[in-house]
Structures are given as C-alpha cells and as structure tokens.
Amino acid sequence: MVTRERVEAVLERVRPFLQADGGDIELLEVQGNSAKVRLTGMCAGCPSAHMTLYMGVEMALREEIREFEELHVV
C-alpha cells in the first residue's frame, strides 16, 4: 500500500539538496496509489525544475513502491 511514510522516505532522498538551495518538496496528499507534491522555493516556478523533480521523484517512487501509479506536481 502507498502510505505517506513510504512516499516521504523517497522524498527524503532529494530533499536535502532542495533545502540546501532554499527550497523544499512538500507532500500534499496520498490518494490511492498516487501522490501530490508541491515544489517551494527558488525552483518553484521553473519548468525545468518541475521536469527534473517530476521525472526523478516519480521514477524513484515507482522503484521503491511497486504499486505506485502517478505523481502530481502542483
């Protein structure tokens, strides 16, 4: 099952880099097998940062949690 804890554990892998750069990635909600996150800080409005995190986080989530389906970055 996709739980907040498991998603948070994956986000923790990238969070230190983001926080060091004055930003963060926030887990807004887990719904079924999908999750919604928000990017904050300097990179928040940057399309390439969205692509980076969308791809990176979703791939990492699918690797760690087999049943994971979709990531929404808002």
Place this chain on the structure above:
Amino acid sequence: MRTPPAFSLDSVVVGRSARMRGVFDFIRVISDSASTVLVTGESGTGKEVIANVVHHGSPRRHQPFVAVSCALFSENLIETELFGHERGAFTGAIRDRQGRFELAQGGTIFLDDIDDVPLSVQVKLLRVLQNRTVERVGGTRTLDIDVRVIAGSKRDLRVLVKDGKFREDLYYRLNVLPVVLPPLRERREDILLLMDHFLARYFRERGLELPEIATPVRQAFLQYPWPGNVRELENACERIAQTCQCGTVRVGCVASSVLFNGDGRAPAESELTAEPSVPALSLDERLREVEAGLISWALKVSTGNKSKAAELLRVKRSTLGDRINRCGLGDGAPAGESSDDDAAAVAS
C-alpha cells in the same frame, strides 16, 4: 543536430589528478613516435580525446586523423570499412571505395572499440599492422600505408586474450604504448573543474556568461558516481545550460538521475554550506609520480635494458640507476604492466 566543434588542444582539460597529469606527461613523451598506442578506459573516459591529443601533438598533425568505431559495423562491413573494396567485390559494390586506412594515409587512424572486432577480422588487422600494407576487399593490389595506429578499448584486452576472445599476437602488436584512463569516480578531484569547463562552454554557446552555481548543485555533482564518466558529466552540463532560465544554476536544473542516484546519503549541512574543498597538492610527490611513470615506460620499451632506457630518457646510465632506486622501482620486474600508473581521462 549540433556538429561537434573542431578539435583544439586548447579545449582539453587535463585536470588536477595525479593520474591524469601522468597520462598527459606520458603523451608528451610518445607524441613524436610513430608507434602504436593502446588507450584503455571505460565508456566516456575520453579515449577519442586522448587519440586526438596524441595526433595533434605529433609530426603528423597536418595529416588526416581518421576515427572509426569498430563496434558500428557488422563483421562483413567492418572489413570494407577499414580496407576498402573494389568495384564488383560483392553485390552492391558499384564502384571502388577507399578504406579508412587509405583515408588516413600519412596521418593517424583511431580504431575505437577494438575489443568489439570479431576474431576473423583480427587476423586481417594483424596482417595490416605487421606488413603496413592493405588490400581492398576483392582487390589484388597491395597498397603501402603509412599510418599511425591508435586503438581504443573499453575492456582490458588481457582479460579478453585469456578468455580466447582476442588474439594474443594482435594484443602485443597493439599494446606498444599503453595509456589507461581512470574512470571519473577515481579522480573525483576533477569533477568540479570539468563541470565549470563544460558549463562555461555550453552557456557560451547560448551566448551567455557562466551564471552563479549554487553550492548544492556542486555537492550533487560531487556525490554522484558518474557511471558514464566525463561524457555523462558533459551531457549533464549541456542540459543545465540549455534549461536554466533564472540566472543561477540551482538544484532544479540538475538531471534527476544525478540528484537521485548519488550515494543516497543526505549531505550534511556543513558539507553543503562549506565551499567544496580542494585537496592540497604536493609538488615533490607529483614529480616523483611523473618520474616513476616515465622510467617505467622507458624500462618497458627497452625490455628492462637500463642502458637503452637511459638513452631514451637522455640521462646517464648511473643517473638512471639512482633514480630507479629513489622511485622504489629497484627490485623486481622491469616495470611490468604499469597500467595503473599511466592512467588518464579527459574532456575536450
């Protein structure tokens, strides 16, 4: 598609690692010679750059440099690619075609991925290297060729020889002047240097000055293992330069693979805020490494004959003796395989 810029020696980054400096010192020594060079290194370590450096530092620099990847062609095609063919040699051979060896006449040929050459073609390659002549496929004429050969391999050919996948005689024919390029993970002190170099280049291509680079970005680069070596690092920099829009290179610009596949260890706060440390460099130690590398090379080329080695290095026989002792090369094999000492890798 972007065409790669013409090769220029000025665009080559040597790096600060002792191994890379050793490689470039060795290249300076061998550039004048016409002997065969075998460059071994993982994919992306810069074998072709090294081949270019050797060629452009040699008396053949105004002659052609022809690079060919032996992995690109099927067993039949590689022969016509290397040696050429005559009209009518096979179906579809509608006219004569020069092979790569002929095209490199007077210059240098870089045979990359030599470890992918099938055994049947290895025999033919050996003949070419031994006789310095080629025959086009389907032809009867024998053409003399004056070409310096540089071979590139991503695998250790000695292992392939042991496994029966590579001809021993061809290996010895190629392994006259061995250059071994270290993977990027074994010369981490060069990561930031290469990063600055490539970022500056790709931002310049966009007509932009190199923007500020946030420290966590450097940290991510330092932590990532770079399995694709310098090539992968170059691509990561190109990506950043193409996508960065906010005037500062931030974590969000970095490829997700670099951010997520580091060692998984969260960087300590102090590591992220401190400027990346630059390791100190001992001149004496560096000089000793270079000296030991050159002496090993001379002893190897002269098959252990110290008088000949002294001649090659233009020192007195007695001086060489002293230096051999000083470098701790005294006892044992005449410099054996010094593959780990004369390692290299690069960026262009």
